Structures are given as C-alpha cells and as structure tokens.
Amino acid sequence: MVARLDAARLKRDEALAQYTTFRIGGPADLFYDATSTDDLAGAVTAARETEVDYFVLGLGANILVGDKGFRGLVIRNTSHHLQFLEDGRLWVESGAIMAKLIPQAVERGWSGLEHYVGIPSTVGGAVWQNLHFLSPAPARERTMFIAEVFESAELLTERGKRQTVDRDYMQFGYDTSTLHKQRDVALAVTFRLEPGDKAVMHRIMQENLSWRGAKHPWLEYHPSAGSIFKKIEGVGAGRLIDEVGLKGFRHGDAQISHIHANIMVNLGKATAKDVRELIATAQEKVEKRFGYHLEPEIGFIGEF
Numbered sequence: 001m002v003a004r005l006d007a008a009r010l011k012r013d014e015a016l017a018q019y020t021t022f023r024i025g026g027p028a029d030l031f032y033d034a035t036s037t038d039d040l041a042g043a044v045t046a047a048r049e050t051e052v053d054y055f056v057l058g059l060g061a062n063i064l065v066g067d068k069g070f071r072g073l074v075i076r077n078t079s080h081h082l083q084f085l086e087d088g089r090l091w092v093e094s095g096a097i098m099a100k101l102i103p104q105a106v107e108r109g110w111s112g113l114e115h116y117v118g119i120p121s122t123v124g125g126a127v128w129q130n131l132h133f134l135s136p137a138p139a140r141e142r143t144m145f146i147a148e149v150f151e152s153a154e155l156l157t158e159r160g161k162r163q164t165v166d167r168d169y170m171q172f173g174y175d176t177s178t179l180h181k182q183r184d185v186a187l188a189v190t191f192r193l194e195p196g197d198k199a200v201m202h203r204i205m206q207e208n209l210s211w212r213g214a215k216h217p218w219l220e221y222h223p224s225a226g227s228i229f230k231k232i233e234g235v236g237a238g239r240l241i242d243e244v245g246l247k248g249f250r251h252g253d254a255q256i257s258h259i260h261a262n263i264m265v266n267l268g269k270a271t272a273k274d275v276r277e278l279i280a281t282a283q284e285k286v287e288k289r290f291g292y293h294l295e296p297e298i299g300f301i302g303e304f
C-alpha cells in the first residue's frame, strides 16, 4: 500500500491533535494528504485493497481522536478544486473548506451556502452529516440543511466504483446521510445555488456570526468539537446538563463550557480520556435526575 502513495506526502507517526478542532489525539501510523479527487480515490482504494484500516479526515471538527492514535492510514482530504457554472451550479472537490467557499459564492451573487458561515467543515464533512444551522434572525427562524442545496455527488462507493448519485441516494436526515451507513467516500459535490442579493447575504452572515460569537465558546481560544451530544427534541441536551449544575465542571483540562453546556472545551492539555470522563459524568447525572440518555453526536476515532 505504502508503495502506491506519493512518498513525499506520506508521513509516519503523525500526531493527529493538530488536525482536529479539539486539539486532542495521538499519532496515526500513516498519514497522507490527498490533494485531488483522484488522489483521494487512489488512497482509499490502496488502503482497501491491502486491507489497511483507513479514516477519511476533513477538518476534524466532529471527532474525538483517542490518546493512543490510529492504527492504519489517516487520509486528510485537502482536495479543493472548484468550478462555478453559469446556471448557479457549483462543482467542488470534497476537501474544500466551507469558510473559504462561502465568500466566493457570495461575491458571485450565488445564495444558499451563506447560512453555514462560521461552522468549521469541509464539503465532505458537511455532506456526511447534513450540515445544519438554526438561523437566528426572526424572519428565517428555521433549521437550514446543506441537503437543500445539494444536487449530486461523485462518490467512491463501498464497492469501489466511482458513481454520481442524487439527493435520494444520500438519504439525508438530521445529523445523518447514507455515508453513516456505508463506507462510500464523497469525492466531489455539485450544489445548486440561487441568484441572491449580496447585501441580504452579508446581513445573514453577520447575524449568524454575531449569534455564534455570543452563544458559543470561541474556537480560537477554546478548542472543541462543537455540540457533544445529539439534540433531544424539545428539551435540549445543553439545558439538561446546565440544570444538573455541570457548567464549568472539569476532568483534567477538559471542561463543560461556561458559555454552552453541550460544548466541551480543551483548556490546554486535555486528553481524550478527560473528555470521555466528562461525557460519562454528564450522562450519569442527567440520566439519574431526568431519565434522558445523552447520546454523543461526535465520532470516536482510533484507540483510547
């Protein structure tokens, strides 16, 4: 397998913490930067054919990597070529970062992606979990989903075929898509955008960023993986954690944020073990007091 990858981009024992927004995680035995769809497909195929465990990494914004790291190959997806088509379609490789993509769409007057400003994600990660955001402004108070602008995707299927699929195939739901159920890899995505008024889009972005800045701990100072637990309809996982008095509670350097109780932050040297202990404490206290089981939303990757 190693022989099939570009040696200059293949690293050994690469610490993974730096590639996650939590800044937590031990080393990957092998680590490869895939810079195009062909490269990504090639790396995944090489791992599959040689039966090496692999993990496709985006921005690492929805995962907790274990302290012992990952036995196998981590493929970091940095593919980011894109093409805006005249009719509002945008073809983009799946490693493109939403924060870089959104301003380009907005400046061209194409609307649909601006709602997701301020959320750390690659296009692949966004499709994997159907990226969403409850837009705060009174006029648009509903949850927006990336599925709404999704037209098609080129996948490397579980069976090893490159195939273009439509929205039905993706089975988008809340926090989920078909990529959760089978090991398809998103290589590139085509979004369908609408002509939009730049001033309106700028206002939406400003409102969303202001809301986020006020309600969430700032990632620059408090590394996190966003919400830890899945939403409990009509109740709110964060509210339950708050009500059992856990805001600010710590295990080592992992802390339940004072600002948002469903977000755990890394105060500097937090380990995956610290975070797992904090998760267990929150689950135990909430279950005992309210009878709700808090289910983690983040992925647990590698060895703990």
Ligand SMILES: Cc1cc2nc3c(=O)[nH]c(=O)nc-3n(C[C@H](O)[C@H](O)[C@H](O)COP(=O)(O)OP(=O)(O)OC[C@H]3O[C@@H](n4cnc5c(N)ncnc54)[C@H](O)[C@@H]3O)c2cc1C
Pocket: 021, 055, 056, 057, 058, 059, 060, 061, 062, 063, 077, 094, 095, 119, 120, 121, 122, 123, 124, 125, 126, 127, 128, 129, 130, 131, 132, 133, 179, 184, 185, 186, 187, 216, 219, 224, 225, 226, 227, 299
């Ligand atoms: C501060 C903060 C705020 C957040 N706010 C929100 C929010 O408002 N709304 C929201 O929905 N989420 C939010 N999140 C969660 C996170 O941003 C999303 O889950 C995001 O889509 C993760 O993308 P990623 O590229 O980082 O994926 P990663 O975390 O790198 O990977 C997540 C999963 O996706 C899989 N994956 C990645 N790329 C591909 C691909 N090309 N093909 C197949 N599988 C792939 C990975 O294998 C992994 O299983 C937030 C996170 C943080 C840290």
